[in-house]
Amino acid sequence: MIKILIVDDEKPICDLIDMNLSSAGYSCVAVQDGLAAIEAVEKNAFDLVLLDIMLPGADGYDVMEYIKPYKVPVIFISAKHEVKDRVKGLKLGADDYLIKPFDVTELLARVEAVLRRYNKTDKVIALGDVEIDVEARRVKRGGSPVSLTSKEFDLMQLFVENRNVALFRENLYERVWDDEYFANSRTLDLHVQRLRKKLGWEKSLVAVYKVGYRLEL
Amino acid sequence: MKFSRKLLLWTTIIIAITLGLSGFYFVNYVFRTSLEREVGQALDENSILRFAFQTAALNVPLKYDLLQDGSVEQIASNLETSGQGSGRLLRLSDEEKKVLYASDGFEADDALLEETEENRYAYRVIRQGERYYIQTGSSVNALGRVLYLETLRDVSQVFAERETGFTVYRRLMVLMLALGIVIMHFIASRLTKPIRLLMKATREMAAGDYGYRAEQVSNDELGQLTQDFNHMSEALEKTIDQLEEEVQSREEFVGAFAHELKTPLTSIIGYADMLRSRKLDEEKSFRSANYIYTEGKRLETMSLRLLDIMVTKKEGARLQKAATETLFEYLRNMFLPKEDMDFQFSYEPAVVTADISLIQTVLVNLIDNACKASEPGSRIEISGHVVEPASAKREKEDKKGYWFGVRDHGIGIPAEEISRVTQAFYMVDKSRARSRNGAGLGLALCTEILALHGSRLEIESTPGQGTTVSFLLREEGKEAQHEESHV
Numbered sequence: 279m280i281k282i283l284i285v286d287d288e289k290p291i292c293d294l295i296d297m298n299l300s301s302a303g304y305s306c307v308a309v310q311d312g313l314a315a316i317e318a319v320e321k322n323a324f325d326l327v328l329l330d331i332m333l334p335g336a337d338g339y340d341v342m343e344y345i346k347p348y349k350v351p352v353i354f355i356s357a358k359h360e361v362k363d364r365v366k367g368l369k370l371g372a373d374d375y376l377i378k379p380f381d382v383t384e385l386l387a388r389v390e391a392v393l394r395r396y397n398k399t400d401k402v403i404a405l406g407d408v409e410i411d412v413e414a415r416r417v418k419r420g421g422s423p424v425s426l427t428s429k430e431f432d433l434m435q436l437f438v439e440n441r442n443v444a445l446f447r448e449n450l451y452e453r454v455w456d457d458e459y460f461a462n463s464r465t466l467d468l469h470v471q472r473l474r475k476k477l478g479w480e481k482s483l484v485a486v487y488k489v490g491y492r493l494e495l
Numbered sequence: 496m497k498f499s500r501k502l503l504l505w506t507t508i509i510i511a512i513t514l515g516l517s518g519f520y521f522v523n524y525v526f527r528t529s530l531e532r533e534v535g536q537a538l539d540e541n542s543i544l545r546f547a548f549q550t551a552a553l554n555v556p557l558k559y560d561l562l563q564d565g566s567v568e569q570i571a572s573n574l575e576t577s578g579q580g581s582g583r584l585l586r587l588s589d590e591e592k593k594v595l596y597a598s599d600g601f602e603a604d605d606a607l608l609e610e611t612e613e614n615r616y617a618y619r620v621i622r623q624g625e626r627y628y629i630q631t632g633s634s635v636n637a638l639g640r641v642l643y644l645e646t647l648r649d650v651s652q653v654f655a656e657r658e659t660g661f662t663v664y665r666r667l668m669v670l671m672l673a674l675g676i677v678i679m680h681f682i683a684s685r686l687t688k689p690i691r692l693l694m695k696a697t698r699e700m701a702a703g704d705y706g707y708r709a710e711q712v713s714n715d716e717l718g719q720l721t722q723d724f725n726h727m728s729e730a731l732e733k734t735i736d737q738l739e740e741e742v743q744s745r746e747e748f749v750g751a752f753a754h755e756l757k758t759p760l761t762s763i764i765g766y767a768d769m770l771r772s773r774k775l776d777e778e779k780s781f782r783s784a785n786y787i788y789t790e791g792k793r794l795e796t797m798s799l800r801l802l803d804i805m806v807t808k809k810e811g812a813r814l815q816k817a818a819t820e821t822l823f824e825y826l827r828n829m830f831l832p833k834e835d836m837d838f839q840f841s842y843e844p845a846v847v848t849a850d851i852s853l854i855q856t857v858l859v860n861l862i863d864n865a866c867k868a869s870e871p872g873s874r875i876e877i878s879g880h881v882v883e884p885a886s887a888k889r890e891k892e893d894k895k896g897y898w899f900g901v902r903d904h905g906i907g908i909p910a911e912e913i914s915r916v917t918q919a920f921y922m923v924d925k926s927r928a929r930s931r932n933g934a935g936l937g938l939a940l941c942t943e944i945l946a947l948h949g950s951r952l953e954i955e956s957t958p959g960q961g962t963t964v965s966f967l968l969r970e971e972g973k974e975a976q977h978e979e980s981h982v
Contacts, residue, residue: 290762290786297769297779332754357757358750379761382768444772489772 280398281322282389284308285315285341286330286355291378295328295355298382299389301442312336319345325398326389331356331367342370351392355380383440383449390439403438405495408477410438417477424476429454433469437483437493444492466490498690499683506679507672514668522660529653530629534618537629537648541616544585545635545644547574552637562638564595571596584628584647587635592643601647607632611643626651689717693724705732751920755797755935759790800936803856804919804943812850812947819879819897820844822851826858826877835871838862842879847897847968853944854899854968860937861901861964868905868962876902882967900965907958917942917952 282304286292292308299306307322309315312335319327327350331338342352354367357378364375373392376385403410409418415431417424426434432454436445450466470491474480482494496504551570552562571587575598586597592608603621611617611632618631628647635642689712696709708728711721766783769775775783823842830838847854858877865875882898908916915921919939938952945951945966956962 288758288762290790291758291765293782293786294762294765294769297783298765301773357754357761359753359757378757379764382765442773446772486772492772492774494774 279303279305280325280393281305281307283315283318283322283324283327283350285310285312285327285333285338287311287333288330291330294382295385298386302386302439303441304389310334312338312341315341316344319348319350324350325396326350326393327352328355328389329353329372331358331363339366339370342367342372346371351396351398353388353392355385383443383445386440405438405441406482408479410434419477426473426476430469430473430476433466434473434477437473437491441493441495444486444489447490450490497687499680499687502683502686503676503679506683507676510675511668511672514671518664518668519661522657522664525660526653526657529656530620530650533648533650533653534629537618537631537646537650538616540583540648541631541633541644541646544574544583544646545633547577548587548635548642548644549637555638562640562642564589567640567642568596586645588643588645590641595642601645603628603630603645603647608643608645611645613641620650621647627654686717688712689721693717693721696724696728700728700731705735748919751918751935752801755920756794759793762790763787763794797936800940804936804940807853807940807943807947812853812944814848814850814948816846816848817851818844818846822855822858823877823879825855826862829859830862836866836869837872837874839874839876840878841876843881845879845881845897848970849948849968850944853947857941857944857966858899858901860941864937864964865901865903865905865962868907869903870905873904875904876900878902896967896969898965898967900963902961902963904961907960907962908954908956909958910956913954913956916954 280303282299284292284295284299284306286295286308287310289310292310296306296308307318307324309318312333314335315327315329315333316336318324327345329338329341329352331354333341336344338354338356342354345352352372353374353376354364354372355376355378356363356367358364359377364377367375373395374388376388403412407420408424411417412435417426417431417434433450436450436453447466451463455465470483470485474483479493484492484494486492548570551573552566555562555566555570567587567589571585575583575585584598584601586601586603587595588608589595592605602623607617607619607630611634613634616631616633618629621628621630627650629650630645630647632643632645635644689709692709692712696707699707705728708725709721711718711725763786766787770780770783770787819842823840827838827840830836862875862877869875877900879897879899882896917938920935941952948968950966950968953965953967954962955965
């Protein structure tokens with residue numbers, strides 16, 4: 279299980295990140311000030327730290343400096359949006375910089391990306407009778423391989439990474455097809471139908487009215 | 496062309512013209528004096544010769560009634576030789592101006608002869624080849640004849656002297672000019688040094704170095720200019736610093752504002768997104784909705800506070816006479832029903848000139864802050880009294896007015912934070928302030944209101960023991976503003 283430390287002085291934001299990351303299968307610990315963050319990193323081995331900048335005790339930059347020797351990947355999450363702040367954060371050795379207010383799916387994608395860079399993702403994801411090898415882009419169902427097209431695989435990966443989250447049609451188009459969303463296009467629905475059939479997800483990959491689709495597992 | 500060059504050029508021209516003219520005049524004057532003397536001598540010589548001729552003519556044996564031409568020649572020849580090698584040159588002509596005798600080398604034309612009349616002198620300066628002569632002419636009466644005697648006197652020396660004078664003077668002038676140029680160059684560069692220094696300062700300032708000052712090297716008008724320029728730079732630097740400070744504080748405000756705005760927005764957007772896109776259990780749904788509600792409320796509080804500040808700034812204060820009793824009565828009614836704190840009011844009745852609703856806002860804010868900083872049940876003292884100049888002797892003499900103070904026995908403010916607590920969005924203990932629904936704008940609003948009354952907050956605090964926040968409504972300031980408000 280991947281352990282993530284959330285540092286933010288706002289309880290609501292800590293909770294928000296915690297809820298989302300937990301449901302995506304990460305284990306989270308949240309602290310509300312800089313000194314507690316340093317203590318937490320010293321005591322436990324985390325795979326990733328999500329760090330706010332404006333913190334009581336010690337600010338995010340100080341915390342970053344301090345925990346550098348532990349070589350834990352860090353993503354800054356801050357309302358400071360100016361280029362100089364972002365550059366400062368990244369130069370200090372952060373792996374990414376996310377500006378508040380952020381989109382939860384973006385947060386998940388960035389967490390995923392940083393973890394992937396450090397080879398910390400679980401390489402094989404098992405969901406029911408479906409086994410997914412993200413690195414090799416291979417899928418097995420009940421032990422026997424399933425052949426998916428490249429777009430089908432991308433789409434499935436997106437659903438798997440955002441389990442239990444309704445994904446908007448326009449969002450899916452953007453991420454899988456790198457394209458603007460065409461309101462009348464049936465491409466997405468077609469791919470979803472094929473996925474359901476190939477992976478036996480007729481019941482779990484549900485349509486959400488006026489939104490898009492959600493993988494419920 | 497550079498100013499110093501111009502100065503140099505013109506001085507040189509003027510020196511050259513003055514030296515040239517005066518030199519020419521002087522040399523010529525010397526020359527004229529010499530020439531006049533020579534003329535006088537030439538005329539004297541002429542007279543002597545005439546006299547000598549007449550004497551000689553008397554000694555001629557009188558064979559005829561008239562002096563014979565031969566005798567004239569004889570006498571003239573004698574006269575010439577009696578000059579003893581002094582190069583005496585003479586010419587004698589008869590009544591018809593026909594030349595009777597002429598010395599060797601007497602080659603002048605007859606122009607002077609024509610002019611010479613009986614009993615009259617005449618002279619002129621002539622040039623023969625390289626040499627200059629004074630030619631004199633006069634008539635001689637001897638033995639019934641009128642003869643004309645002309646002499647030549649060599650004055651080449653005088654002319655040569657004039658030439659030498661010019662040459663020497665020219666050399667002297669060149670020397671003087673060269674010397675003058677060198678001296679003037681130094682003087683000009685010294686005189687224009689302040690200008691050059693000023694120029695450098697102007698350039699430095701234009702390039703952004705507002706702290707640069709021109710060095711003052713003289714006490715004349717240019718020195719005065721330098722001084723004035725430096726005064727101007729100082730004023731300019733001060734203004735720029737002030738503007739920069741203002742810009743920075745505005746930037747800080749915007750930054751803080753953005754931060755305060757984004758934080759609740761992040762929660763609201765995040766939880767709303769969760770609610771709309773996820774299947775959440777009941778507990779999570781409630782928590783999300785609750786966060787949206789509280790964070791939304793927080794935004795509301797903040798925007799209302801900001802609006803208050805803006806409206807206060809824009810509308811200003813409507814100053815009226817009001818009794819402090821009404822004010823304290825209002826506060827008492829507002830706070831005494833709250834039983835979680837021990838409020839104590841003590842005040843002197845008086846009449847103040849102020850916008851009483853705004854002062855009310857300030858006091859309510861201060862009391863609120865005191866409550867937030869204190870444990871439940873602790874004492875909060877709200878007091879007001881008249882300040883007479885006599886009772887405030889240790890302070891400045893103009894401290895006359897009405898003093899308001901709110902004292903709590905709460906956590907206090909660390910000394911290094913006191914100066915910052917009136918900044919918008921500044922919170923000493925964020926999580927604590929947040930949990931009590933603070934936006935960090937209360938003291939900023941108070942500062943704004945008091946500024947309209949010509950007053951400001953005084954904060955005294957000891958961490959762990961409590962804080963006293965006070966302000967003084969001045970009488971003088973009030974009256975001045977009172978008049979203004981009627982305009």
